[in-house]
Amino acid sequence: MRxxxxxAISADGFVRGFAAKTTGLVQDMCNRQKTWPVASAALGRTVTMAAMMGLNLKEEKHRITIRVSGDGPLGQIIADADGQGNVRGTVDHPQTDIPRRADGKLDVGTAVGKGSIYIIKDLGLREPYTGTSPIVSGELGDDFTYYFSVSEQTPSSVGLGVLVKGEEILAAGGYMVQVMPGASDEVIDRLEQRIAGIGSISERIQEGATPEDLMYLVLGDDAEILESRPVRFRCRCSRERIEAMLRSLGKDEVESLLNEQGKAEVVCHFCGETRTFGEDELKRIIEEII
Structure with a gap:
């Protein structure tokens, strides 16, 4: 399944929701970065969040970037998405291995650690908007819920799940719901009851639940699906971008690469591709640096 x-929006108009199935997307990224299970789960949850937030972007050049900066062994996790469903992500230490929790589940919270979440929205304005909040649990669903409540003052609930078996992503996806101004206590109570009964997101998806199913479970059977958008992995790296990065190092640094190695090899952290610039190319770059 794609x-x-x-x-979506609830029938009464007081709760809006987003949901995603990202199993193939997460598998693609984990294959590229050769992640171990706890890194797969953390990266997959962050990428799923970026994919859902991307639904609010209307133009391809608009971009949302999530940076989870914890002090745990995974290091930093980055995911970004544009307005066309293109998503990518990376984690500093993909081969991280830590003991499972007492209940047998992956200990994503410990792997992420304490720190901050940063969300940068580039909507083509003069300056991107950046919001931040503390990491409260490291499990990421709770952390994004807290982010929206504190940084954007929007009462929200986020559920994220990645089911991992070895190197295989069995299921990945999530939901986010946000309460609109004017919602009654009755609306909020009903929403909380539905969320409490949804159970494991990844298990729901493994059993065949679609993003629409997740929305109906959380918002009610009479919820209206407003938009659907495919998501896929796509990296923005290119030979031109990497050459620009080499130029930004300055003439002395590029000359050092030429003299010591005779070439420059640059690996993209997102897609894993290696691009090589040979001796002649480096000499040309040096000559063109002002």
Whole structure:
């Protein structure tokens, strides 16, 4: 089944929701970075969140970037998405291995650690908007819920799940719901009851639940699906971008690469591709640096 996200609203108009199935997307990224299970789970949850937030972007050049900066062994996790469903992500230490929790589940919270979440929205304005909040649990669903409540003052609930078996991603996806101004206590109570009964997101998806199914479970059977968008891995790296990065190092640094190695090899952290610039190319770059 294809990967995609949906945007929906409850019948009463007081709760909006987003849901995603990202199993193939997460598998692709984990294959590229050769992640071990706890890194797969953390990266997959962050990428799923970015995919859902991307539904609010209307133009391809608009971009949302999530940076999870914890002090745990995984290091930093980065995911970004554009307005066309293109998503990518990376984790500093993909081959991280830590003991499982007492209940047998992956200990994502310890692997992420304490720190901060940063969300940068580039909507083509003069300056991107950056919001931040502390990491409260490291499990990421709770952390994004807290982010929206504190940084954007929007009462929200986020559920994220990645089911991992060795190197295989059995299921990945999530949901986000946000309460609109004017919602009554009755609306909020009903929403909380539905969320409490949804159970494991990844298990629901493994059993065949679609993003629409997740929205109906959380918002009610009479919820309206407003939009559906495919999501896929796509990296923005290119030979031109990497050459620009080499130029930014300055003439002395590029000359050092030429003299010591005779070439420059640059590996993209997102897609894993290696691009090589030979002796002649480095000499040309040096000559063109002002």
């Amino acid at each position: 990967d995609y996200t949906v945007r």
